[in-house]
Amino acid sequence: MPTTLIERRISWAGVLIAGGLVIQLLTLLWTHPLAFVAFLLLGCPLVVFGILLFLYALVSHEPSGSSPAGPG
Amino acid sequence: MSRVVIVEIAFVAAAALLAFLVAFRAELTRVRGGKVLAFVALFILPLLAVWGGFSEHMERAQSTRFCLSCHVMEDYGRSLYIDDPSYVPARHFQNNFVPRDRACYTCHTDYTMFGGVKSKMRGVRHIWVYYLGKVPKPEDIKLYHPYNNRECFHCHLGARRYEEASEHHKQPDMLAKAASGELSCMSSNCHDIVHDVGTLKDATFWKESR
Numbered sequence: 001m002p003t004t005l006i007e008r009r010i011s012w013a014g015v016l017i018a019g020g021l022v023i024q025l026l027t028l029l030w031t032h033p034l035a036f037v038a039f040l041l042l043g044c045p046l047v048v049f050g051i052l053l054f055l056y057a058l059v060s061h062e063p064s065g066s067s068p069a070g071p072g
Numbered sequence: 073m074s075r076v077v078i079v080e081i082a083f084v085a086a087a088a089l090l091a092f093l094v095a096f097r098a099e100l101t102r103v104r105g106g107k108v109l110a111f112v113a114l115f116i117l118p119l120l121a122v123w124g125g126f127s128e129h130m131e132r133a134q135s136t137r138f139c140l141s142c143h144v145m146e147d148y149g150r151s152l153y154i155d156d157p158s159y160v161p162a163r164h165f166q167n168n169f170v171p172r173d174r175a176c177y178t179c180h181t182d183y184t185m186f187g188g189v190k191s192k193m194r195g196v197r198h199i200w201v202y203y204l205g206k207v208p209k210p211e212d213i214k215l216y217h218p219y220n221n222r223e224c225f226h227c228h229l230g231a232r233r234y235e236e237a238s239e240h241h242k243q244p245d246m247l248a249k250a251a252s253g254e255l256s257c258m259s260s261n262c263h264d265i266v267h268d269v270g271t272l273k274d275a276t277f278w279k280e281s282r
Contacts, residue, residue, distance in 0.1 A: 017095075028080060
């Protein structure tokens, strides 16, 4: 189970991305305007939010034991 | 279903499984291999999957089947099978002057730099109206703008059959006027019989009509 903040964020990012990809998978099985709309309005945003959350988790992570760099 | 679509579906399924794996085993990212896995599963593969899916959906949105999947367009699909060569769309469709699997898109996209994008935006608007707005009767559907000769010339300009047709020389400057847009192909009493879905009940259809 994820215990640290970064792991929880990565976990959520994975859930969002996987959800978006499952929706995309379903839309690929159906040639219909509604499938296109579902892909565009549900699948894509979920994946994009997931990727952004993953990147945010990486850049906002401060490794434990790190100290701010300073002169000397 | 084409082989490309099957590969795409398999790819998306694999990407989704990997994303699930990382989601429920986030502690894997504590080691270097897990970090690489997370980067691939949560960044590289989803981007590739979305790009592939977008491309596939754009491709599908150009198909005749896609356009005719809305009930209000059914009569327009039937009009492609009218057994009368004076109907411009029917003549083009039945003689393979346009690819049958993208007949609507071939004639109704704008052949300009952003014509494809504009067509897709119009398509999204049509979906909106179809599901959330007031759908007009098939015979009340009109083009947004008068049909531009440019779309005809995308195929016909420079073609021998077009340039040498006797009807196109009834007046000495007819071709020049058509090329400049002064004379419309569709609305100058020349090729003005198009879908005319209001007359379908009296029409006879070609053998492939369904």
